[in-house]
Amino acid sequence: MKQIPYSFDLNQPDFIPSTYDNHIKRHLSAMKGQYLDQQAFDAMMNDDPLLYEVYELQRPTVEGELLHGISIVHPGKVGNEFNMTKGHFHEVLDTGEIYYCLKGHGYMVMETPEGEWAVEVLYPGRVLYVLPRWAHRSVNISLQEDLITFFVYPGDAGHDYGTIEQQGFRKLIIDKDGEPAIVDNPRWGVSETA
Amino acid sequence: MKQIPYSFDLNQPDFIPSTYDNHIKRHLSAMKGQYLDQQAFDAMMNDDPLLYEVYELQRPTVEGELLHGISIVHPGKVGNEFNMTKGHFHEVLDTGEIYYCLKGHGYMVMETPEGEWAVEVLYPGRVLYVLPRWAHRSVNISLQEDLITFFVYPGDAGHDYGTIEQQGFRKLIIDKDGEPAIVDNPRWGVSETA
Numbered sequence: 001m002k003q004i005p006y007s008f009d010l011n012q013p014d015f016i017p018s019t020y021d022n023h024i025k026r027h028l029s030a031m032k033g034q035y036l037d038q039q040a041f042d043a044m045m046n047d048d049p050l051l052y053e054v055y056e057l058q059r060p061t062v063e064g065e066l067l068h069g070i071s072i073v074h075p076g077k078v079g080n081e082f083n084m085t086k087g088h089f090h091e092v093l094d095t096g097e098i099y100y101c102l103k104g105h106g107y108m109v110m111e112t113p114e115g116e117w118a119v120e121v122l123y124p125g126r127v128l129y130v131l132p133r134w135a136h137r138s139v140n141i142s143l144q145e146d147l148i149t150f151f152v153y154p155g156d157a158g159h160d161y162g163t164i165e166q167q168g169f170r171k172l173i174i175d176k177d178g179e180p181a182i183v184d185n186p187r188w189g190v191s192e193t194a
Numbered sequence: 195m196k197q198i199p200y201s202f203d204l205n206q207p208d209f210i211p212s213t214y215d216n217h218i219k220r221h222l223s224a225m226k227g228q229y230l231d232q233q234a235f236d237a238m239m240n241d242d243p244l245l246y247e248v249y250e251l252q253r254p255t256v257e258g259e260l261l262h263g264i265s266i267v268h269p270g271k272v273g274n275e276f277n278m279t280k281g282h283f284h285e286v287l288d289t290g291e292i293y294y295c296l297k298g299h300g301y302m303v304m305e306t307p308e309g310e311w312a313v314e315v316l317y318p319g320r321v322l323y324v325l326p327r328w329a330h331r332s333v334n335i336s337l338q339e340d341l342i343t344f345f346v347y348p349g350d351a352g353h354d355y356g357t358i359e360q361q362g363f364r365k366l367i368i369d370k371d372g373e374p375a376i377v378d379n380p381r382w383g384v385s386e387t388a
Binding site for chain 1: 316
């Protein structure tokens with residue numbers, strides 16, 4: 001664990017700093033119940049492709065620290081839904097998160113426990129502030145290149161993946177005749193893991 | 195105050211997002227006692243030049259929020275010391291800050307109450323994590339262009355400018371034959387405002 005301030009480069013093309021010591025890989029099998037097209041999902045499970053990766057530096061998970069890392073969502077679709085992250089609320093719900101887009105083209109799909117939803121676009125140079133209370137999921141709407149973002153969140157925020165695993169997001173991002181479209185999730189709120 | 199997540203562009207050449215609603219300007223007169231060369235300081239006070247600017251979005255200053263903004267240190271010197279920010283500890287000392295450099299070339303000068311010090315370099319694409327407890331000051335070591343950084347810190351961190359106004363930083367950044375050099379501050383700890 002570093003005891004003095006540290007700096008590192010985010011360089012093209014992959015933007016992965018060698019400083020980072022935690023590498024998380026999420027394959028399709030981690031996304032059970034999240035994609036609408038179950039047949040397409042099952043057909044792809046033989047290969048269990050890598051959908052996204054996260055690089056982080058391990059720091060104390062306490063208030064006052066800022067956890068930061070790189071998220072890489074690879075291009076692709078499951079059925080007509082674009083590749084995406086699991087998405088999560090923060091365990092400490094009243095904590096926000098800042099994203100800075102480094103590469104690619106994406107949507108951030110967000111919602112609150114109270115039923116509000118929002119979708120914001122991501123492309124290089126764009127900053128997004130996910131307000132406290134908002135669950136968030138990155139979606140890569142390019143079929144050619146990675147969506148790469150740098151993120152910062154409070155050290156004590158934690159991750160609540162379970163709520164989204166159970167109920168999904170209210171909105172899905174699908175490829176509609178070559179354009180990304182925001183549509184209602186017909187299975188929202190239905191237990192996905194039952 | 196925005197109630198839903200928001201995004202905005204950081205675009206060349208000035209990177210100032212129109213979203214930001216708080217604009218702070220710091221002139222030389224705000225830096226009394228911080229530059230070593232008092233004669234040079236006094237001579238420049240007729241013009242009282244603008245040294246740096248900060249743009250922020252106003253958010254609740256509470257735990258869980260992430261305050262973020264743009265810092266612009268204009269190029270120049272006072273005597274042989276490069277233009278710099280006032281620098282500060284956080285009022286809640288155990289809170290960190292993330293910087294992402296967008297433009298220019300700079301140093302971040304840092305120190306703890308316990309006497310440690312560090313200097314990290316900033317240039318486009320470089321991320322710096324100022325650990326909790328570390329006071330920090332941006333120094334523009336280019337005499338041609340602005341040093342522009344994007345910063346993120348916890349909503350409840352607050353600013354303690356007074357300690358630095360009183361004692362200064364342990365290290366100064368001077369122009370030594372056209373190169374930036376880190377030197378001891380001979381007046382460190384001496385009350386600057388007495």
